[in-house]
Amino acid sequence: MKLEKIKPLIIIIVLFILAFAIRAEAYNIGGVPKDSKQFYKDQSGLPYFSEMDSYYNYRLTMNYLNKGMLGDTKVNGEDWDLHSYYPPGRPVDYPPLIVYVTSFAYRIVNIFGDYPLTVVAYWIGAVIGSLCVIPAYLFTRRISNDYGGIAAAIIIGLTPVYVSHTYAGFFDTDMFNMILPLLFVWLFVESINADTLKRRLTFLVGAIISILLFSMAWVGYIFYVALIGAFIIVYFILRHLMGVERETYKSRIEWLVNQRELSMFLLLIIIGGLLLGLLRGFPALIGSISGLFSGVQLQATAQTTAYPNVYVSVSELQVPSFLEGNPFLPNQVSVLGGVGGLLPFLCGLLGVGALIWRIRSLEAPRVEVKKRGKRAGKKSKFIKYRRIPNIEEKRGEYLSYLSLICVWLLLTGYAVTKGFRFLSLFAIPLGISAGIFTGYFVEYLRDNLKSRTSIAIVAFIAGILLIYPFQVSVIAKILVGIIAILIVLSINNEKFRATSMMILVTLAIVSAPVSGAHALTSSVVPGTDDGMWNSLTWIKNNTSRDTVVMSWWDFGHLFAVAADRPVTFDGGSQNTPRAYWIGKALLTDNESLSLGILTMLSTSGDMAYNTLDNYTHNSSLSVKILTETLGLPRDDAREVMINKYKLTGAQADNVLKYSHPDKKKPFVLILSSDMLAKAAWWSYFGSWDFDKKEGEHYAYYTSLVASKPEVAGNVTRIVTVNDPSGMVGVLIEKMANETNATIVLMGANGTSEKIKPHRLILIEGNQLVKNEIVDENSPFGLLVVGSEDSYMTVIMDKKLEDSMFTKLFLLGGFNQTSFKLLHQEPGVLVWTRA
Template sequence: MDIQGLLERLKPFIIIVLLFSVVFYIRAEASNIGGVPADAKKFYEDADGLPYFSEMDSYYNYRLTMNYLTKGIMGDTLVDGKPYDLHSYYPPGRPVDYPPLIVYVTSAAYRVLNFFGDFSLKEVAFWMGAFIGSLCVIPAYLFVRRITNDYGGFAAALIVGLVPTYVAHTYAGFFDTDMFNFVLPLFVFWFFTEGMLASSMRGKVGYALAAAVSILVFSAAWVGYIFYLAVLIVFVAAYLVISRYILGEKPAGEFEGKLDWLIHQRELFPLLILIIAGGVLVGVFGGFSSLAGAVGGLIGATQIQATAQTTAYPNVYVSVSELQVPEFITTGAGNIFLPGQNTIVGGVGGLLVFIIGVLGVGALVWKYRQPEVVVEESENRPRAGKKSKFMRKKRAAVASEEMRHRYLLYAVLMAVWLIMSGYAVTKGSRFIPTFAMPLGLSAGIFTGFLVEYLRVRFTTTSSLALIVFVAAVAMVMPFGVSVAVKLLAGVLAAGFIYSVKKPEIRAPFMMVLVVLAAVAPSVSGAHSITTSVAPGTDDGMWNSMQWVKKNTSRDTVVMSWWDFGHLFAVAADRPVTFDGGSQNTPRAYWIGKALTTSNETLSRGILTMLSTSGDLAYETLDNYTDDSGKTAEILTATLGLPREEARAVMTGRYGLSDKEADSVLRYSHPAKPKPFVLVLSSDMLGKAPWWTYFGTWDFKKKTGSRYGYYPSLASSKPQVVNNTTVIQTVNTMVDQNNVLGTIIEKKANTTNATIAVGNNMTVQKINPHRLTIIEGDLLVKNEVVDSDAQLSLIVIGSGNQYTTIIMNRELEDSVFTKLFLLGGFNQTSFKFLHQEPGVLLWTAA
């Protein structure tokens, strides 16, 4: 048995298994929720010991999958034969117009796994993203290996598989459609290029059809699949222009007719099959109207920033970090080589990946321009006749020309892909992974060419020792080890070269180290992400929703800011008014106003309107005013009033007819209001600048005001200094030196508190506008201290621990402050329902 031959044939499979194992292991590390202190982890795990999902869209995908398994449809019911969701955007709910692949794949995995064991749907969903996301190494390795070697394929697979912005959305506990956004387009590109390079008609057609099927599957995962088809179309057009009209290359052969000519066009023929077959498949399975929708979505994706800022009502999309235009590179020189998520360079894997990714295109062009290499006869073989020698030279020349064709093809493809995805990044940071994918492939191509170049050009012991020394130091550098460890790694690597004399060992050792140096930043960056994961919720929120599920009627509506809407629908099994699927609606303004206003009856009126009639009140009033700003003004003036008083204001002050006023009041002041639960949680303190921005929206100026809370970073214990009890808290670390904090002084029977602004050298004490001090359950002080100050302060003492909240003065009387921070003190519009750590539930009084 030829063991060596068998291993050679199995080598690609073994490498793929190794690559998958590495990237899956790194993603699986997130299950340990390393971002949570060890003594608090149980608070972030459900009753079965499984960590909660890391973000809230996961709960929406989980609920749709649960519906599909139990009801056979993704929605709660069917409306006109189509699935409809009654939990989201209530009332009236909304159609489930959602890419179904995540539901189908997870449902299938759930059924298969439960043939072999007992697995809950939540367990399967928890691991699905890590599994599917890790599969991207397969096409990445095969795609780059085709043009370089195993080293290049290995590097490309790890760099692509560990892109920070992709790993951050595909680790264990992140259950969203992002998991498909690398593996499926990579299969599309790999199949398509294989179709272009195939020598047989069967191969061309087979690979092109495989690419079409991949497009079909991808269309069920993300409407943005059309972008990759656009890249392929532009690539083929660019390749034809460059190869035939700029470089003057002509396809060889004579053709019997137009059909024969088309069949022999290695670029056009696979593309034509892909477009026709892909269009038919997507149209049959997804509806032909979806094709037009996909094209429209491609155009709309380039208009995100404009769309988010041109509506009359404010749009929550402007607060979503993924839709903000990213910076190119971080300003800290010490971090530019390391991966991150906040900039383009950091998001693709760091400066090293960015540089070698760009150089990869140049390397392909360089390989294309290399002089033709003709393989001569070996002197050890018997000399053949002139004809035989001529034929070998001819075959070598043909092979060389074929490689030049491949280099040009890959160079044009990577350049077009990088340019188009690079343009997409300028429209929002959500497109950084789209850009990182071709950049990672190109980085692998460069690495594959580099190690081969080093193997051929550097063969002396000293040169190899220098290369492996540098590579070893670079390999351990991203992992934060000391200088001594870095130097030790380099010395050991160089020592190995000097101790081994066999070229067949030294050269591969050098090549492996160079590859590991290239992928080290990606491995380190991905590992740092998955080892610092914290779930997106905890027992406090989950148990609050379980209380709602057990203690409220089925028609109760759960209301809050949008972030936790999908979780509310799952854990409470109650409809919600506002969630991640309804960010770009007027509800952002009305919920924000309900939290920001100091008028309690207005806040209650807003929540009653939304929970009972949804958007109908302001939509009806818009028909009469034709001005959303005027509509908001009228409702703001009347929602806090009893029905008859509101009617008088509408007709008297704003000139509505009796019929018009009654039409609006039917929805703004419903006769039978639905019960609602208002959820207020500690995370909303940090999100206040956004919900206040929307809640204070000026329809004329098209802007709002951002106000914030600055809670202390930790509780503090009193210390006695010169017969005075002093408590100091740090509330915000502006930078390494400047802080915003508080100084509380208790002497005799008096307690005073000031806001501290300054640095390590000097601290300035500033009196708050209003000072509120709570000791246990007693309100000790609640008075205006400085009428000109812009910040207010709340001090909360419990036992021997004190926490403080600094806030903009505009928030001191807000409904959120009254209900969440002051426990409903001195208000009568809301009734307390239930409390869990960090969560308070309220309803209309």
């Protein structure tokens, strides 16, 4: 009896340990070769964070602990960030819960020892993310049983799209995106079903606290309030259509007063709205409500100017495909894979059917009831029948579950069509529904399968499904299926045999999410390394405080933390004109223009093109004027603006004080190896055609590993592979004093095509040996770098051959005079104005 009482607690502990242990695996950074792991750890041995938003959250938390505010300073009473979007910085309008929770945890753990903030931030996402198994288990267990609760907890807690944002080393607000919505919905449903007023109010207060906390973690928290409202509407419609009532009532007033769903929702709106208004401000509350309706426009994010929208390059905002690859296996690119594979998805859909079956199975004899106080023979408009009270109560309860799950699935399913980032929202009701199906299904098997043969068949299938996601051989899968049969049939006690079958089936259903989550966390690579961190530390120690750090946006938050210098472009300023200008500075072959762009952005920010827009009222024309003048001396630029583009002298001077400032801010330009893979995007924005409203994607294809020469007679051959599929490579042949190189494209049928490069650039031992045009009509250039008897190659689109990125990063500044190299680390070059 005691064991039965503490069983839920034991299950919860085991579920949390499982969820946390899989997330903790990321600490081992299994995606990094063993001999390179130290390169991806800080001086204390802690791996670097896995993505760059973590550094923004870390910096805000550090500010809060040191200054008592999230920003660097106050501007007009508002927290202001001087490190981001410099100049002028930007307001810290950011959900603060992650800062408050991490600061609280930091203070608590430091009571027992000396733990740096980096350590607390590194682990807290894994802890908070794992907590979602608790409400998932308790909620689903109430609807079904322990098996269903366990299945739901594992499917939800180890949903691939959620684990990918909550493992150790991923310090972002995503950690709250399951635990708080689950708590809110579960506690609200409990407030409806509680049997006393005191318990109802207690659960409602818990729900209100949950949504208050969630409002400090995600601006879309209001979605879940709307979800509850939609659920109640659907529930009352279905209840009316099905003739389901909890009790009979004498009048409309009495009926209305006794509707728990309505009364609890009204209290939620009144009390919760008042507290939210006091906590977040009533304008923010109204803004969140209006934002709920504008949220459906995510894929059509309006561009207020003619500049390109950088959000098209953010994978989380892309609409996911329904299926990619093996449907049974988890992945990060499709709906099926993102929720754990086909089996959890199907079980989630079948859970709706299981609830309908459950409601129908509660049918009981009905007794007709006539309405009192009315003419004989006229029946009530509200109550046609009265069923046995406890049966009727249960039917109403399960109908509410059905209404909730259906509405939840439909609304979050619609949200998924607006972006991949919303897939984790969909995974919550899907996991609960899958758990409901699992619980009912294993009970059905227990009650209806009695023969050893039928149990053996179920065990065999469950065994295969259990091992399938681990991608072992067919023989191994069959072997596991046979072992499952032997285990089940070896149990003589009928009750224990049925229990073992139920456990096997439950494990089979959750196997894919578990294996997918483990595969993900065991292949983590930190988002940065010693090369970048040491470069930023050098900048911090060797440049003036007003030095501005510039690069593509991805590492902006890291720059602000490690270099402690302002940045022009980061993850909080992606969708701004700076995406075009930074891309242009990297793509152009005009070094004076590139330097002019960087000087303008680092000194005056957006002021030059914003001021010019006020005169031209045409962003496309403003860009044309600046592109033509930023690379010119000030006087020449003024002449072009006045004589060619008809600006007045005063207008030209007003623009020039921002585009060609007298007092230039010092800046550093960081170029790193990761930007090779990102070239398709920075070149797309940098090549933006303001008339056609499109850009061009240009790319580098670097060899995967260095290759050793192979000597055959008087010919030395080097072969490199420049594509993971092995379909693209380079063949280099060296004969006496002549070196030839060709690009090789492999066909699917084994044939190959050799393409001469447009330009061949050959570097041997840091010496430029060849830089010449080979084939005017070829679309690709080729760089070959030989060092210590090994060769690396880079195939590039012809447009990139003379780009500033190629000149500065791949050629080390060869043949340019506008920039000088300040510092170099493995994979990172730091440049400044010459």
